[in-house]
Amino acid sequence: MPQCRSWKTFLTMMHWSMSRQSSWVQLAGHQGNFQVSKGGEVLKLYSEVEANCLDCLMRDPLRPFVPQYHGLVTRGELCYIRLEDLLSGLKRPVIMDCKMGVRTYQEDELIKARVKAPLRSDMYQKMVKMDPSAPSAEEHAQKGVTKWRYLQWRDSTSSTSTLGFRIEGVMMEDGSIQRDFRKIQTLAQVTEALLYFTRSQLDTLRAYHSRLLALSDALKNSPFFRTHEVIGSSLLFVHDHSKASVWMIDFGKTTPLPDSRELRHNVPWSEGSREDGYLIGLSSLVTSLAQAISVASWQQEESCEEEQISP
Numbered sequence: 604m605p606q607c608r609s610w611k612t613f614l615t616m617m618h619w620s621m622s623r624q625s626s627w628v629q630l631a632g633h634q635g636n637f638q639v640s641k642g643g644e645v646l647k648l649y650s651e652v653e654a655n656c657l658d659c660l661m662r663d664p665l666r667p668f669v670p671q672y673h674g675l676v677t678r679g680e681l682c683y684i685r686l687e688d689l690l691s692g693l694k695r696p697v698i699m700d701c702k703m704g705v706r707t708y709q710e711d712e713l714i715k716a717r718v719k720a721p722l723r724s725d726m727y728q729k730m731v732k733m734d735p736s737a738p739s740a741e742e743h744a745q746k747g748v749t750k751w752r753y754l755q756w757r758d759s760t761s762s763t764s765t766l767g768f769r770i771e772g773v774m775m776e777d778g779s780i781q782r783d784f785r786k787i788q789t790l791a792q793v794t795e796a797l798l799y800f801t802r803s804q805l806d807t808l809r810a811y812h813s814r815l816l817a818l819s820d821a822l823k824n825s826p827f828f829r830t831h832e833v834i835g836s837s838l839l840f841v842h843d844h845s846k847a848s849v850w851m852i853d854f855g856k857t858t859p860l861p862d863s864r865e866l867r868h869n870v871p872w873s874e875g876s877r878e879d880g881y882l883i884g885l886s887s888l889v890t891s892l893a894q895a896i897s898v899a900s901w902q903q904e905e906s907c908e909e910e911q912i913s914p
């Protein structure tokens with residue numbers, strides 16, 4: 604194993620593509636330094652947790668839903684995970700990152716917060732920027748919050764706690780990136796966002812819907828899914844004018860359960876249960892896509908009728 608530095612500190616993705624000479628697009632996660640080169644792959648800074656997951660996933664029924672994993676590579680002093688570039692070959696791709704699950708913090712984070720977690724001034728600042736009234740008087744005085752407090756607050760002010768997922772960001776075909784979906788809380792708002800993201804194109808909405816149903820079947824048959832707590836992982840929605848697909852990405856906080864324990868993934872979390880609510884999020888997304896399909900069909904019929912009426 605090549606020597607690797609901490610992925611949390613240096614998370615970096617280097618991206619290169621022969622077909623697209625565009626710059627790297629990273630919708631969510633840790634911003635780092637990127638490098639464009641040849642190959643049609645994404646290099647993500649090594650994490651042992653993530654590499655172990657990808658290793659298992661390449662031998663699991665979930666393999667068709669995960670970017671192909673090509674092992675490790677060293678660049679200078681750093682070690683990287685080699686992943687299939689999910690945007691390769693797409694023309695003016697449209698992308699959406701949905702972070703899955705009813706919580707985005709690991710149980711350890713809560714335990715640390717109770718004992719003596721360091722106060723994070725950066726997280727306090729992010730909190731104040733989004734809502735100056737969110738920190739308590741004590742948090743304002745110390746100008747810091749624990750990581751658990753921040754993550755839990757983000758979960759409760761977005762659709763994570765209630766719908767089991769949240770939209771982290773969207774990139775449209777003109778390359779514009781929007782991250783203002785983070786405060787969305789209701790299914791109706793998600794449906795509206797899906798219609799915007801797909802420009803109400805029925806083919807795209809239907810392709811996403813059937814891909815998610817196929818994913819749901821694969822998850823039922825997946826030994827990996829049964830035996831892992833999936834935290835902070837995303838579904839990456841990607842489409843262009845001709846195709847649409849959804850992929851599972853980011854396994855940096857996905858951990859195996861001890862002692863042959865298994866999770867249900869479709870029940871609310873209680874402390875110690877390690878349940879992640881991944882399937883609650885998937886089911887919300889499927890419902891919302893079905894609603895978006897109904898609205899888009901109705902919109903299409905309306906515009907046909909208008910065309911017939913107008914002289």
Ligand SMILES: O=P(O)(O)O[C@H]1[C@H](O)[C@@H](OP(=O)(O)O)[C@H](OP(=O)(O)O)[C@@H](OP(=O)(O)O)[C@H]1O
Binds near residue numbers: 632836
């Ligand atoms: O998205 P915002 O609100 O900016 O908050 C981020 C995300 O929750 C990151 O999770 P993810 O990697 O799942 O996107 C998390 O990284 P971790 O993976 O380290 O928990 C960051 O923690 P820090 O890296 O400690 O800042 C936290 O600051």
Ligand SMILES: Nc1ncnc2c1ncn2[C@@H]1O[C@H](COP(=O)(O)OP(=O)(O)O)[C@@H](O)[C@H]1O
Binds near residue numbers: 614631634645
């Ligand atoms: N295999 C991939 N192909 C194309 N884009 C990717 C791929 N993996 C990640 N990305 C992009 O990078 C972003 C962050 O990825 P992620 O793995 O969640 O990073 P982090 O661990 O920092 O949260 C995603 O939202 C997506 O835009």
